[in-house]
Amino acid sequence: xxxxxxxxxxxxxxxxxxxxxxxxxxxxxxxxxxxxxxxxxxxxxxxxxxxxxxxxxxxxxxxxxxxxxxxxxxxxxxxxxxxxxxxxxxxxxxxxxxxxxxxxxxxxxxxxxxxxxxxxxxxxxxxxxxxxxxxxxxxxxxxxxxxxxxxxxxxxxxxxxxxxxxxxxxxxxxxxxxxxxxxxxxxxxxxxxxxxxxxxxxxxxxxxxxxxxxxxxxxxxxxxxxxxxxxxxxxxxxxxxxxxxxxxxxxxxxxxxxxxxxxxxxxxxxxxxxxxxxxxxxxxxxxxxxxxxxxxxxxxxxxxxxxxxxxxxxxxxxxxxxxxxxxxxxxxxxxxxxxxxxxxxxxxxxxxxxxxxxxxxxxxxxxxxxxxxxxxxxxxxxxxxxxxxxxxxxxxxxxxxxxxxxxxxxxxxxxxxxxxx
Numbered sequence: 001x002x003x004x005x006x007x008x009x010x011x012x013x014x015x016x017x018x019x020x021x022x023x024x025x026x027x028x029x030x031x032x033x034x035x036x037x038x039x040x041x042x043x044x045x046x047x048x049x050x051x052x053x054x055x056x057x058x059x060x061x062x063x064x065x066x067x068x069x070x071x072x073x074x075x076x077x078x079x080x081x082x083x084x085x086x087x088x089x090x091x092x093x094x095x096x097x098x099x100x101x102x103x104x105x106x107x108x109x110x111x112x113x114x115x116x117x118x119x120x121x122x123x124x125x126x127x128x129x130x131x132x133x134x135x136x137x138x139x140x141x142x143x144x145x146x147x148x149x150x151x152x153x154x155x156x157x158x159x160x161x162x163x164x165x166x167x168x169x170x171x172x173x174x175x176x177x178x179x180x181x182x183x184x185x186x187x188x189x190x191x192x193x194x195x196x197x198x199x200x201x202x203x204x205x206x207x208x209x210x211x212x213x214x215x216x217x218x219x220x221x222x223x224x225x226x227x228x229x230x231x232x233x234x235x236x237x238x239x240x241x242x243x244x245x246x247x248x249x250x251x252x253x254x255x256x257x258x259x260x261x262x263x264x265x266x267x268x269x270x271x272x273x274x275x276x277x278x279x280x281x282x283x284x285x286x287x288x289x290x291x292x293x294x295x296x297x298x299x300x301x302x303x304x305x306x307x308x309x310x311x312x313x314x315x316x317x318x319x320x321x322x323x324x325x326x327x328x329x330x331x332x333x334x335x336x337x338x339x340x341x342x343x344x345x346x347x348x349x350x351x352x353x354x355x356x357x358x359x360x361x362x363x364x365x366x367x368x369x370x371x372x373x374x375x376x377x378x379x380x381x382x383x384x385x386x387x388x389x390x391x392x393x394x395x396x397x398x399x400x401x402x403x404x405x406x407x408x409x410x411x412x413x414x415x416x417x418x419x420x421x
Contacts (some may be wrong), residue, residue, distance in 0.1 A: 027390060043143075060089060107139070136185070138187065163202075179198065211240050224354045269283075295378075296360075296379060302379065304384055362378075366420060398414060
């Protein structure tokens with residue numbers, strides 16, 4: 001089984017950041033240190049400030065188009081306007097960064113609350129379990145941390161109830177009779193990774209295979225990989241446990257956890273080693289407000305990709321494209337073969353090109369995997385304001401949100417993980 005720490009070598013140590021809330025300061029003398037000066041600001045007020053910044057970013061998109069039009073009418077005036085626009089853009093970005101910094105809180109604000117959950121369960125179940133927290137000083141947007149508590153409690157309870165063995169089973173397996181759950185956080189590639197890992201019995205792949213076949217989640221004769229089988233636990237109502245417990249029921253509800261994480265524009269993955277334990281990995285954005293996006297076109301439709309997910313863009317040669325079974329294709333990039341996804345086929349819309357050698361191919365990275373995405377054209381790169389899909393919109397697979405462009409039209413933000421699936 002891999003070492004408990006994050007595989008990218010990120011430093012993380014147990015940290016206790018519990019501290020009293022900042023108090024209002026009615027009077028501050030000149031002799032006081034500036035670091036001690038603080039006031040309380042409600043999260044609602046920060047939300048309103050964040051929304052105002054979002055509106056400014058949308059207006060900037062429109063100003064970009066006006067600058068281009070002005071340059072066509074008068075190159076000298078257009079150049080002066082573009083210079084002013086660049087200075088204004090820097091000011092807006094600086095203001096955006098400052099407001100975002102104020103919204104950031106350490107994840108230990110939710111991690112530390114889970115200690116009692118583990119302690120109470122240990123007493124109730126007669127299992128001795130230790131919760132090991134690492135990277136508690138890693139920071140996330142307050143809006144994200146507020147919505148993480150429920151999913152993390154669910155994962156912790158599943159690990160305690162269905163992952164960690166009882167004392168007799170652990171002794172027979174040659175393990176320490178005290179089980180351990182690691183709760184860790186670290187930064188990777190502009191995202192925050194949160195992992196819940198236990199040193200329990202792991203998941204029974206053959207039971208999952210049998211249950212998946214019984215439920216018709218794959219056809220008889222298909223041979224899904226172990227990792228593909230593990231993803232079945234995120235299917236609604238899926239469980240291999242027959243006994244009901246008061247802590248986590250029969251282990252169902254992982255589909256709800258997945259849905260909650262995706263609502264945060266994040267993703268969840270699972271890894272398990274028989275006899276050694278299971279690891280759930282959550283990948284979350286630092287903020288839910290504004291992201292750097294790449295705008296692409298397919299046919300007459302425009303979409304936005306998180307720029308952090310884009311590794312490179314190119315137009316492949318015919319020799320780089322390999323035909324596989326079931327109309328699947330691979331694209332060779334410096335000796336590495338990556339699966340090709342045609343965005344127009346994935347979304348069921350019309351595109352300009354069917355041959356990847358005529359189109360633009362983007363290399364996208366999600367967690368530790370890469371794939372190629374075929375689009376008709378790259379339009380631009382710019383900050384975009386994320387707008388949630390409201391309840392009256394039909395949920396479209398592959399979309400995580402929307403943004404308003406400079407011309408007032410709506411473009412959808414693509415879910416890199418769902419597009420690759």
